[in-house]
Amino acid sequence: MISKVLKYSFVLAVVFPIVFLLGLSLAQQWQFPEILPQEWTFQHWGNSLFKQGDILESLFLSLGLSLTLASLVSVLAFFMSKYIAYSKYRQQYMRLTLVPYILSPVVLAVTFQYYFTVANLSGNFIGVLIAQLFFALPFGIVIFNNFWNAHLKSIEQLSFTLGASAWQSLLKVILPLSKPAIVLCFFQSFLVSWFEYGLTQFIGLGKVKTLTVMVFNFINEANVFYAALACVMLILPPILLLYLNKRILILAR
Amino acid sequence: MSQAFLRIHQLDKQFGQDQILKGINLELTKGQTLSLIGASGSGKTTLLKIVAGLESADQGKIYLRENRIDVLAPQQRKIIYLYQDALLFPHLSAFDNIAFGLKLQKAKHIPAQVNAMLEKLGMQDQGHKMPDQLSGGQKQRIAFGRALVIKPQLLLLDEPFGALDPEIRSHMQKLFKNLVSSQNLTAIFVTHDLKEAIIIGDNIAKIEQGNLIQYDSKSAFYQDEKSGVEDEILFWKHLKNETNED
Numbered sequence: 197m198i199s200k201v202l203k204y205s206f207v208l209a210v211v212f213p214i215v216f217l218l219g220l221s222l223a224q225q226w227q228f229p230e231i232l233p234q235e236w237t238f239q240h241w242g243n244s245l246f247k248q249g250d251i252l253e254s255l256f257l258s259l260g261l262s263l264t265l266a267s268l269v270s271v272l273a274f275f276m277s278k279y280i281a282y283s284k285y286r287q288q289y290m291r292l293t294l295v296p297y298i299l300s301p302v303v304l305a306v307t308f309q310y311y312f313t314v315a316n317l318s319g320n321f322i323g324v325l326i327a328q329l330f331f332a333l334p335f336g337i338v339i340f341n342n343f344w345n346a347h348l349k350s351i352e353q354l355s356f357t358l359g360a361s362a363w364q365s366l367l368k369v370i371l372p373l374s375k376p377a378i379v380l381c382f383f384q385s386f387l388v389s390w391f392e393y394g395l396t397q398f399i400g401l402g403k404v405k406t407l408t409v410m411v412f413n414f415i416n417e418a419n420v421f422y423a424a425l426a427c428v429m430l431i432l433p434p435i436l437l438l439y440l441n442k443r444i445l446i447l448a449r
Numbered sequence: 450m451s452q453a454f455l456r457i458h459q460l461d462k463q464f465g466q467d468q469i470l471k472g473i474n475l476e477l478t479k480g481q482t483l484s485l486i487g488a489s490g491s492g493k494t495t496l497l498k499i500v501a502g503l504e505s506a507d508q509g510k511i512y513l514r515e516n517r518i519d520v521l522a523p524q525q526r527k528i529i530y531l532y533q534d535a536l537l538f539p540h541l542s543a544f545d546n547i548a549f550g551l552k553l554q555k556a557k558h559i560p561a562q563v564n565a566m567l568e569k570l571g572m573q574d575q576g577h578k579m580p581d582q583l584s585g586g587q588k589q590r591i592a593f594g595r596a597l598v599i600k601p602q603l604l605l606l607d608e609p610f611g612a613l614d615p616e617i618r619s620h621m622q623k624l625f626k627n628l629v630s631s632q633n634l635t636a637i638f639v640t641h642d643l644k645e646a647i648i649i650g651d652n653i654a655k656i657e658q659g660n661l662i663q664y665d666s667k668s669a670f671y672q673d674e675k676s677g678v679e680d681e682i683l684f685w686k687h688l689k690n691e692t693n694e695d
Contacts (some may be wrong), residue, residue, distance in 0.1 A: 350536055354505045356523040357530050358550040358599065368549075372540040 200401050223373030238400025240425050251410060251422070258407040261321065262389040262433075265328050269385035270378055280337065290341065293334035301331050305398035312399055319401035320420055327399040332385045338382060343377045357358035375444070383441045386433060387434060451514075454479040454635050455500075455603060462495055462511030469658040470494050473509065481630055482636045484650025486643065493639045497605040498638070501530040514604055528538045528603045531597040533611045536589035537580040543567070543591045544576035550599035552582075566594040569628065586617035590624065597628055604629070604636040610645070622648055643677055 223233030283343035317323030502523035
């Protein structure tokens with residue numbers, strides 16, 4: 197019974213919105229109370245992908261931004277969290293990582309905007325990347341926080357006594373063991389960046405048009421068909437990543 | 450200067466306000482196993498970790514074959530530290546765990562060496578198994594094999610049988626004695642168990658309130674009133690009498 201309820205809940209929460217958005221993106225006309233669109237068309241997709249190409253451009257910009265951010269956060273958070281975990285100031289450092297949670301991204305953006313403008317980082321890709329890094333890096337450190345523990349430290353020390361250098365220990369022992377944590381961190385940071393709106397809009401000055409920004413623009417213009425199309429594109433990469441994440445974690449086990 | 454294989458000279462270690470080790474002096478000859486006993490928190494583990502290079506001393510010097518080693522990184526000392534937990538690398542099979550150090554050394558004939566070690570451990574059929582498929586005793590045997598196969602200069606064992614049940618523990622003690630004597634290894638064996646210390650050690654030392662007492666011989670240890678041996682003997686006599694009365 198519970199299994200069935202969960203299955204239907206999943207369909208209702210995930211599958212239905214995707215099917216609905218896909219239908220809307222292929223509709224020429226769809227008026228209440230019709231269950232299905234009155235007219236179907238591939239025109240919106242054709243325009244976006246081949247003629248105007250602005251949504252496709254946003255898709256690649258978003259992918260570039262999110263993948264770069266996720267890679268940066270995974271690497272930086274991995275090493276920073278190790279330093280923090282074995283530091284005698286661990287608690288103080290971990291308190292600092294909570295700052296971006298206490299202050300929302302937009303508040304952070306307002307605080308930093310002046311410095312970004314002075315450093316010529318407003319309205320461009322690098323600026324948005326750095327701004328998102330401020331927010332996503334502490335998040336990554338929190339994910340890795342519990343990974344570094346006394347047991348892992350003992351395993352690392354043991355590899356040293358068996359003759360491994362710090363680099364060999366990292367490659368042959370620590371990285372294989374940390375694979376699930378790295379995958380999780382990469383996935384979560386990707387999502388943080390992928391769906392980020394306020395900070396991107398504020399620091400990007402509307403010039404860095406990620407897919408999420410585009411969705412909001414289309415909604416503001418009441419352009420529901422293109423908004424739906426952008427939403428479909430927005431949903432697909434996380435679904436693909438979720439699938440890969442699951443596969444990698446299962447393989448790691 | 451004496452011909453000690455391992456020599457520790459005036460070693461001090463302090464954690465915060467606590468002086469854990471106070472001017473520790475210790476000498477070990479080649480092929481000797483020293484049992485090190487002492488209460489929890491007396492500094493046994495800290496001493497082993499300092500010798501292995503996993504902790505630094507505040508003061509003092511350590512010599513191995515008359516070469517000063519306390520200035521070397523752990524990977525340069527050829528000293529293996531074995532924990533109570535076997536700490537096998539969970540992502541490697543039993544075979545690959547044993548081969549780990551050999552691969553780092555780029556040794557020749559690795560499969561043959563590993564298979565020979567598995568045979569010595571009585572685990573020739575278990576090499577393909579992952580650590581989570583092995584029992585506690587089997588894991589500890591693999592951990593031994595992994596340490597011994599690279600022929601360390603010195604073996605440091607921190608209560609390696611503490612988590613095993615009595616039957617396996619007794620088997621592991623015999624296995625350890627055999628392997629160590631066949632390879633003429635020098636070892637320091639930390640244990641809480643007085644009986645185990647006597648079985649395993651060629652000699653015995655005790656840490657008490659940060660001071661180390663190294664006995665000249667086992668009989669010197671037995672004769673020390675504070676060694677606890679008398680109490681142990683009395684206990685067994687008492688038990689025997691009670692059993693006879695029943």
